[in-house]
Amino acid sequence: MLPTQSPYGLRLAEVLPTCLSAIGVGQHPQRFGTASIAVVIVVDGLGFANLKRRSGYGRFLWGSRHERIETVAPSTTGAALTTLTTGTLPGQHGLIGYRIREPKSDRLVTTLSEWDGIDPVREWQRSATAFEAAAQAGVASAVIGRQKHAATGLTAAILTGAEYVPADSLAERFSAAESVVQRGQHKLVYVYVDELDREAHASGWESDAWAQKLELLDGEVRRFVAGLPGSVGVVLTADHGIIDVPQSQHLLYDEDPSLMEGIAEVGGEPRFRYLYLDASGDADAVAATWQAAFGQKVLAVTRDAAVASGLFGEVTEDVLPRMGDVIVVAQNEVALYSAGESDRVSRGMVGQHGGLSKQELGVPLIRFGAFA
Incomplete structure (x- = not known):
């Protein structure tokens, strides 16, 4: 929670x-x-x-x-x-x-x-x-x-x-x-x-x-x-x-194509991911899919839920679109990476933060x- x-x-x-x-x-x-x-x-x-x-x-x-x-x-x-x-x-x-x-x-x-x-x-x-x-x-x-x-x-x-x-x-x-x-x-x-x-x-x-x-x-x-x-x-x-976070604890989110359905871009960083949805994406459904896929290793919530919780302090209207529609926070000692070339170098990083x-x-x- x-x-x-x-x-x-x-x-x-x-x-x-x-x-x-x-x-x-x-x-x-x-x-x-x-x-x-x-x-x-x-x-x-x-x-x-x-x-x-x-x-x-x-x-x-x-x-x-x-x-x-x-x-x-x-x-x-x-x-x-x-x-x-x-x-x-x-x-x-x-x-x-x-x-x-x-x-x-x-x-x-x-x-x-x-x-x-x-x-x-x-x-x-x-x-x-x-x-x-x-x-x-x-x-x-x-x-x-x-x-x-x-x-x-x-x-x-x-x-x-x-x-x-x-x-x-x-x-x-x-x-x-x-x-x-x-x-x-x-x-x-x-x-x-x-x-x-x-x-x-x-x-x-x-x-x-x-x-x-x-x-x-x-x-x-x-x-x-x-x-x-x-x-x-x-x-x-x-x-x-x-x-x-050792490489053995990297979660490669795009190895399963179903996890990327409705997602246009992935931002944030390995321990605090922002998921930016396309026109077909539903925030509640995407959050539920990621939560089910990774279980207790992550906390997946909608942007609306995160903002309502006060996590970032008061969020102004012009700051809202900067954030992803869904937020995925790494729990324990794991990190969320793309399996592709875009994250090849950063996967060599040992010390992490963001979570x-x-x-x-x-x-x-x-x-x-x-x-x-």
């Missing part, structure tokens, strides 16, 4: 508004206290359960003031980072999955990279950013990330209002953050770390390689925090957790300095 509780992601959505209030911008409750500068470290793919299980490689992080919060549904980077930087849930900001329909062109696009032809970007991503709110209050922000991310569509959509400071290696990003804080001109500083997510997809979060990346991050955060003035507040969080398991949804919220 779908959850009937509050929407996922509410605590994640509060992180940047809380940081803004800590530096005197806005009226959000000051749950972190006050600070001269607020630093937000976003670690892509560092789930709470992942950190807990590998805490021997993240001793400083795990030993600091931490708690578990939950990310958005689906638990995927585009949706979660947009919630984090705008303070709104996917049903409002519109980046409601990994691969979703762009209604103007009636094509499926990947929210992380396929932004060509989307104009204006800020109609596709519908919410103002925390950095724009800071700028309106006369407060400067800085975003520190890889050079290759500086001019992407997603950066334009979710980081507008901040100065982008490029730095490629992990050490260079934290060195850049230290320099920005020392200069004192930017009161909100956002640092993006993607090494753990990349390694999880390639090798899995239970691999030695992933643990080594965590150990490097732990050391960089420890050194960074140790060098900060006591008035600077730092919070570290993530966009989603990771679950490893609604506790491991994918749970992310850490760790506080340092003035926020500890």
Whole structure:
């Protein structure tokens, strides 16, 4: 069954508004206290359960003031980072999955990279950013990330209002953050770390390689925090957790032609699929067919049922057509793939996310300095 509780992601959505209030911008409750500068470290793919299980490689992080919060549904980077930087849930900001329909062109696009032809970007991503709110209050922000991310569509959509400071290696990003804080001109500083997510997809979060990346991050955060003035507040969080799925657990949905009847396109991602129906498709019937075919390995529901449950928060009318008519959520440690050439490369991915398991949804919220 779908959850009937509050929407996922509410605590994640509060992180940047809380940081803004800590530096005197806005009226959000000051749950972190006050600070001269607020630093937000976003670690892509560092789930709470992942950190807990590998805490021997993240001793400083795990030993600091931490708690578990939950990310958005689906638990995927585009949706979660947009919630984090705008303070709104996917049903409002519109980046409601990994691969979703762009209604103007009636094509499926990947929210992380396929932004060509989307104009204006800020109609596709519908919410103002925390950095724009800071700028309106006369407060400067800085975003520190890889050079290759500086001019992407997603950066334009979710980081507008901040100065982008490029730095490629992990050490260079934290060195850049230290320099920005020392200069004192930017009161909100956002640092993006993607090494753990990349390694999880390639090798899995239970691999030695992933643990080594965590150990490097732990050391960089420890050194960074140790060098900060006591008035600077730092919070570290993530966009989603990771679950490893072996290829033996891949469900190849199009091997049975009957499962594709009434379906025009399949979007989303392997653990949270959107099924876009053609004129002959009936959402209730398709959902029932997929549920019967895969049993307890998936949860198949109509878009209407998912929206009514509050899974995405309030969903606006112009966001609805971006979603599939049927949503299929992977349960346990499985992933839904095409048997065809389109998914040949992605089937080599070990670490996965997007689903609604506790491991994918749970992310850490760790506080340092003035926020500890």
